[in-house]
Amino acid sequence: MKQLYSRAHEALLAVSRQDFVSGADLAPSITGHSIPREETVRHLLGLIPEIDSHQVVMHVGGGSGYLTAVLARLARRVIYVDKNPVLAEKARERFFQCSLHNVDVMQVSADAGIEVDELCDLVLCTTFIKDPALLLPCVKRDGHILCLEGRAGPVPSLAIFRNTGGQLERVRTLGWVDFNRNSEQILIDLGLVSDSVLAQARIEAATGNDRVLDVVRRKLNLEEIDLYRSVAQQRGMKFTDGDEVLNSLNAELFRRFSRTFLDLSRLIPVSEEDSTLTVVTDDPDARTDQLERLTPRHRIVCMLVTPTDFRRIWSALDLTVKGSRFVAEQGTNTGVKPSETGASKDLLGKDNSRSISPYLVSVYEAILLDAVSEKASDIHIEQYENRVRIRLRVDGDLHDLPQYQLSAREIRGVINVIKLRAELNIAEHRLPQGGRSRLQLGNTSYDLRIQTQPSLHGENAVIRLLPQTGRAMTIAELGMSPAIGARYERLLDNPAGLVLVVGPTGSGKSTTLYAGLQTLADDGRRKVITVEDPIEYSIDNIQQTRVRTEIGFSFADAMRAFVREDPDVILVGEIRDQETALEAIRASQTGHVVLSTLHCNDAVDSLQRLYDLGIHPNSIAGELLAVIAQRLAKRICKHCRKPAEADPAILAEVFPNGAPADFRCFEGEGCDKCNGRGTHGRVAIVEYMEVDSDIRNAISSQPPIGELRWRALDAGLITMRDSALDHVIEGLIPLSELPRILPRERMAPEVRGGRRSNG
Template identity: 80%
Template sequence: MKRVYPRALEALRSVSRHDFVSGSDLVPSITGHSIPREETVSHILSLLPEIEPDQVVMHVGGGSGYLAAVLSGLAHRVIYLEKNAVVAEAARERFFRLGMHNVDVLVASAEDAPEPDPLCDLVLCTTFITERHVLARLVRQGGHLVCLEGRAGPVPSLAMFVRREAGLERVRTLGWVDFNRNVEQILIDQGLVDDKILAEAKAEAAKQNCRLLEVLRRKLNLEEMDLYRSLASQRGMTFTDADGILPELHPALFRRFSRTFLDLSRLIPIAEEDGRITVVTDDPDARTDQLERLSPNQVVDCLLVTPTDFRRLWSALDLTAKGRNFVADHGPGPEQSDHANGSTDQLLGNDPKSKHVSPYLVSVYEAILLDAVSEKASDIHIEQYGDRIRIRLRVDGDLHDLPQYQLSPREIKGVINVIKLRAELNIAEHRLPQGGRSRLQLGDMAYDLRIQTQPSLHGEHAIIRLLPQTGRAMTIAELGMSPMIGARYQRLLDNPAGLVLVVGPTGSGKSTTLYAGLQTLADDGRRKVITVEDPIEYSIDNIQQTRVRSEIGFGFANAMRAFVREDPDVILVGEIRDQETALEAIRASQTGHVVLSTLHCNDAVDSLQRLYDLGIHPNSIAGELLAVIAQRLAKRICKHCSQPAEPDPVILSEVFPDGPPADFRCFEGAGCDKCNGRGTQGRVAIVEYMEVDSDIRNAISSQPPIGELRWRALDAGLVTMRDSALDHVIEGIIPLSELPRILPRERMAPEVRGGRRSQQ
């Protein structure tokens, strides 16, 4: 490489690149071309003809202004040309702040740029121009144009032209220019890290034997999808996701290359067409040159995916290959004997006498778990209907299929045996339901897996619930309750004694709401909290958690009797299922403890009838019950694609029989890549809140019919689920279409309170 002449080297050293590194003004549009590395600028200066102190130089595609600032130390006048007005204004401020008064800033495209007076001795263009002749009018006779040519990639070539009467005359190719920045440089340029943070992350990555980018993502608390989409933009790569690729994978192409080579290169070939091979990678710095040498006469297109999606794609292709080998090696043919079939059963894990399980089947199970984690699923459903196998995930309350798993009935039996072995269940038992648990560790994230197997007409089904174990639950503030109800819930936890119930059907988020209260208490640290649960769904630091063990006679009631002797302030009982547990909960609250628990019933007032049915005296309920929170979960509108919506007239007529308010509004999600086109992302609790005051206590003690008890609660200020849902609709948190899912038909309209319709 040519050496930089002394004046150019001095100009380069006099300008600090750090002064031009991004701020909030440049992050959205910064690239390697707009803020080249110092080494790249040095290389460009070595290729250019020597710039004299009396010359006029123009830099087209000025970007951050770093290269123009270096040129200002060489030329009499520098013209900075940039079409992005925001970027250009930021550069103007930097030039002024650094005292570079010989730099003129022009905001225009190359085609629209005015002719300078005088014309330029040198025009340097570091952005790709389709028609370079438009730059000729900016150069004096005999002056030079230096611009990029070749493919618009990270390593284009730089060519020099001279202005003649007839136009531009090509002189020669000056050399290649690498505008590429690695991930570390990109993160520094975006202001996300500095040299100190980078050094710490490198040390941690070496110690943990993991990738630097993963350590940085954790330390900076960045969303994986957002980080990799940003890096793809910076590297000029196309970002994609596994969901769109999985149905179109080409296993034969994957098998053509060495597994070790692909793993070390962090590349997965996914398609081949018209002389082009498409690969995906989760390494923005991945190189494809070796793959190009292995595939002569073919162009390699590289797409960027997240590490999670990379593992999903690898697992899908790996499973396909293992499945083919498995069938070839062990699949029973028509001529095989019963002994051969028995051997196949052992390899599949279908022989209860054998603990050997095929690695292929283990891989299938682990791939399903990985898909569930990446989709943020709450449950996995593995089902068999005759010869048809169905694997579904529950995401935000809805089930959807995983079509990439085309398994036979024989294979699914083996997968269910893998599940049973992991959960320490009896693999020989196929007639009775079984329940167990196991754990999953993915990087630094652990999951508790609650497993249930269920016999059915065509074979066993398996249901797996995934519970992330972070050592921390949501707080009350993070639940999404209205500020008023959130404040009341917080106040309940500060009471010296009493019973607080959270009620609703299975899967309505009761435990999450209770855990939010526990997390708030754990963060406060002034009160001792003990729980008894079946099972422990979330592990929370600084909370004493105990698991029910019915096999040795340790149930909820036994735990409650023991807890009151341990001087707790707050006791959580996982669920009140029977009279004995209900009585112990009442007694604990009578002896100076706040007791939190759940009940399975439909609404706040129904919980009172449930306690009556358990044999609890009405006066005991009236004296100890502080409040009841009933809830359902509604889909949350994706915040990235939320937009105003036209309300469904059928739903509107149910909610407002007398007509909607004039200012009523609602929203919906249009569907975007953040929510996989669903328009919703996550769920939020819609609550009914009944605080027990003196009027309700009197009503509870007299044990009136449940209908009368409800209108008395309404008159006493019951916050209904309809009220909460409508507040969330108007605020744009949930769509109007969720109301029929969470409200029974008779509760869609305003309720009658004491013989008159409530206000809307």
């Protein structure tokens, strides 16, 4: 490359690349060719013929306009060409802001032909076109066309052509031009970070032996899949989903290469077809040159996946290799059932020690990784007569994991691994057992609640995953209506009283209570103590205590101790018996706000439950502030939400006298963000009963439960039906969720004496 001549050097210094950085507004449109690095522009200017101040230059593939702006400092006139209308318009604005009035912008595809009002001395094409001859009508006689070649390669070359009497003559190859940017440069170009933030991220990455990209993602709280998809587009890489790769893995390829080499290179070979070897990586800056030297007969295609998917793919291949070895070592006879006392001995060694097959440990860890990746709340491992079933509960529904085709012998070993991790008795197969263990994945810790259960064909296991982030969901994030959310926050400011959150198991009661605790923790003015069994989420600035029944420390014992520790708010994980209920009432009577849960169906039902526990009606009436009853409904995916036709059968149940003319509902079409389900996450559907003087009088007189409900409705009870319909109309949940969360008698407005309640 010839030395950069002085005018080109001055032009490069006169244009700030930062003025042409795309930012988030152009993220989908920008690539390395669209906004080359300063080093790339310097290299290009050293390759191309010198540009005189009287010449006309065309730049095809102008992108953000950075290189065009440099050329405008050299030539009399520059014609900017790009087929992307968004890029072209943004470039026009930036040329005007930089006072570059000698640039004309054309939004057109070069492959369709370009018409110009003045022939050019030089055409520089920094994008790939079908045929350089398409640009011939734009060039003067003896003018030059410079085009990229070698599209299949990672780094293209720049070739120079001459217009010789109306014929295109190829002169020579000028050299290679690398448009690639590393991931750090891409983060800046996307407008996600500044140089100072990036410098701080580099320090944190070096200290924590982490990658800068992952540090930035955590600091900015970015969705992993969105960030890596954007970076892949910027790098010119194909982004792929882990599930697609898992369906077509080739374990033989994985065996062919050194594990150490693959781990250091951050590459996993996943498929081979003809002369093409496809690999995946979670590092956008990963190099494949060493792999190319190891497999000279193959063309390497590298695809980007998220770090979570990379770990899943690695685990799946590792499992396959270890599984083959395990079968070879243990034999293929899996039909013999060991005795109850000998089952653990069979898989753990002759002395019943805690040495267990690495393969079985890998199976368990892979299942956990899949659960975390799917954002599952529970893992179900079940044994039937002729098969093993592993399922994840995601957004309330169970989904099979078909990739785990395990034998009865193998699943017994996996359950032994689970028991060992949870410090349970691996020799006990006749009684249910419960325990807990922890999972550390990156910087996130998970508390695992383990429950094993004997069944006809072997032990089953259920694992609940609880992320320990130091923060719980806030009240605003629960999805309550603003009115109910505001009332809930106001309840926490009361000087004393009892607040109950009720519903069946798995209805999100604890999450709602923890949201209140998080609000109190963020406020910091009040002391909060909790007693729980177990502690589901760890929250900073909250004093949390666990029930220890094995040493005689129960909910009631904790309550009696807590009132002497000067708390403002006390959370009791659950009111299970009369003793705990009495202590909760006494604590509220002595000037504390008490939060707790009950298992019952609705807000008014909770009063009957307290009666059944032996609490005096006057005590309930005097101390109860409010009851929140709730269910969880699937939330429509915001990325694929669309208007929907209402199901006539459901509509007839909800509106017996006909739906309002302006009634509307929505559904999710299904997209890659929600794995085609149309729903993503869940939202609480709430029934809210605030206890006023009328309800207090009703509670004291202890009328039948039906009468109590009508008193509550007259006093302004917000029913679950009302909340659900509000969510349907707002497009938060689909109409099809209503029969799942509402009993049949509550689908329609409630009738009393020939009239209906509001709704």
